[in-house]
Amino acid sequence: MADLPILVTGGAGFIGSNLIDALVARGYPVRVLDNLSTGKRGNLPDDGSVELIVGDVADAQAMRRAVQGCRAVVHLAAVASVQASVDDPVGTHQSNLVGTLNLCEAMRETGVRRVVFASSAAIYGNNGEGQPIDEDTPKVPLTPYAADKLASEHYLDFYRRQHGLEPAVFRFFNIYGPRQDPSSPYSGVISIFTERAQKGLPIAVYGDGEQTRDFLYVGDLVELLLQALELPVVEVGAVNVGLNQATSLNQLLDAVGDVLGGLPKVSYQAARQGDIRHSRANNTRLLQRYRLPEPATGMRDGLAKLLGL
Ligand code: NAD
Ligand code: UD2
Known part of the structure; x- marks a missing residue:
């Protein structure tokens, strides 16, 4: 077997x-x-x-x-x-x-x-x-x-x-993590932000950047x-x-800037139609049935691994 x-x-x-x-x-x-x-x-x-x-x-x-x-x-x-x-x-x-x-x-x-x-x-x-x-x-x-x-x-x-x-x-x-494809505008936001930040290309935030996700x-x-x-x-x-943790896009950008030592130009544009404001997992059942790594990978560590740093 x-x-x-x-x-x-x-x-x-x-x-x-x-x-x-x-x-x-x-x-x-x-x-x-x-x-x-x-x-x-x-x-x-x-x-x-x-x-x-x-x-x-x-x-x-x-x-x-x-x-x-x-x-x-x-x-x-x-x-x-x-x-x-x-x-x-x-x-x-x-x-x-x-x-x-x-x-x-x-x-x-x-x-x-x-x-x-x-x-x-x-x-x-x-x-x-x-x-x-x-x-x-x-x-x-x-x-x-x-x-x-x-x-x-x-x-x-x-x-x-x-x-x-x-x-x-x-x-x-x-x-999020290594090998997530950033090539479409609808790719995961972290893959897009990190790729653009590495290349020095401008970053577009849709909305005020205070929307949150559970990464x-x-x-x-x-x-x-x-x-x-x-x-x-x-x-x-x-x-x-999920981790039952809310990270806003503005917090994400701060973390990307910290890990890379700076950010390219960031512009705030109209929010996407139908965009969800806050998405966060209640992970009680997950923690009852499975063991998440303790501690789970924090955003800065995850970004560093994604960027191969
Ligand atoms: P991905 O596009 O990198 O991987 C999907 C893989 O499936 C690709 O290798 C693709 O070539 C293959 N594939 C697509 N259609 C196929 C078909 N008809 N026959 C055979 N292979 C096919 O995406 P991912 O982010 O790695 O997603 C993996 C799974 O996780 C998907 O089911 C996705 O819906 C789910 N998911 C991902 C996320 C996320 O945040 N990435 C969130 C929720 C759910
Ligand atoms: C995720 C899934 C989507 C669907 C949805 C359900 C991914 C990539 N997307 O969408 O498939 O399951 O959840 O709720 O897993 N953003 C910017 N600038 C950019 C790109 C994105 O500001 O260049 C914003 C976007 O408007 C959103 C946030 O970043 O507010 C996250 O976007 P996303 O596409 O990574 O993920 P999400 O949660 O909208």
Whole structure:
């Protein structure tokens, strides 16, 4: 059993490749299913320690081949951009929901049970404004991205009840760290700010910079994903993943300036339409079930690691 591979769908992306570094370091055999749409071969070790299947999670046969013979699955493959889902709901649905359903079927057919799933705080819509969001907060999926994540959770729960799957569902808040792609205007704010600050390019803050987010360093997230693979029993119900800490964009900019020894020009522009003012995870359930690194990576340390300093 110990020698069977862990399948990481979307393993060539930001979070997946950070997870794979940790899996390989701990001696796990790893298999990746990725269509390289946003992921890159170069994010994976090039020493043959990882088996890469270039394929689409929407292709049921490719999924079955990937799942066959695995010990467990971490399902990260998705179109991770909310804006892309708004622009192309049908196309993104293939990756973000059909992909999950294909995975469930492939696991049922092959008898693989444990799956760790990357859901998102996006399923809460604007509902948590102003207070830490717990898992029972009403779900308001305002975009195709959020609707597919929520529906994926429901399918995983159906396969749990009906077919004995063991889903560990994590609702990620704002994750940051090395290999997060800053190339789109809708990329994670930390990847954009750090890239622009390093290049001396002007930084745009949308709004007054007092909006807050609950940022978690990807290395800390990886520790949680590893635990979810190893837990003897997965308790039912999704878990928020955040630190229950609010950091404003102005505080973030201060930290970036400290770590880099200065900032380029910062301009304050109109807030984005529909932008959430405050997003913060109530992480009580997370702390009951999992061990966050103690202490968790602070913003300045996380930025330094991201910047390779
Ligand atoms: P990413 O774009 O770097 O990684 C996604 C990976 O999935 C890429 O390697 C991509 O090539 C692959 N992929 C996309 N569609 C595919 C398909 N149809 N078939 C096979 N592979 C496919 O994004 P990320 O930030 O690493 O996100 C990983 C997961 O975490 C996603 O499910 C995302 O929705 C979720 N998530 C991320 C955050 C965050 O803050 N980064 C927040 C909430 C949820
Ligand atoms: C995150 C997710 C999004 C969705 C949403 C649900 C990421 C990258 N985005 O959006 O997919 O799940 O949560 O709530 O994970 N900003 C600037 N300047 C910039 C870029 C961003 O000021 O150049 C602002 C932006 O307007 C927002 C904040 O920074 O107020 C954070 O933006 P983000 O896109 O990193 O994350 P968020 O929480 O809006």
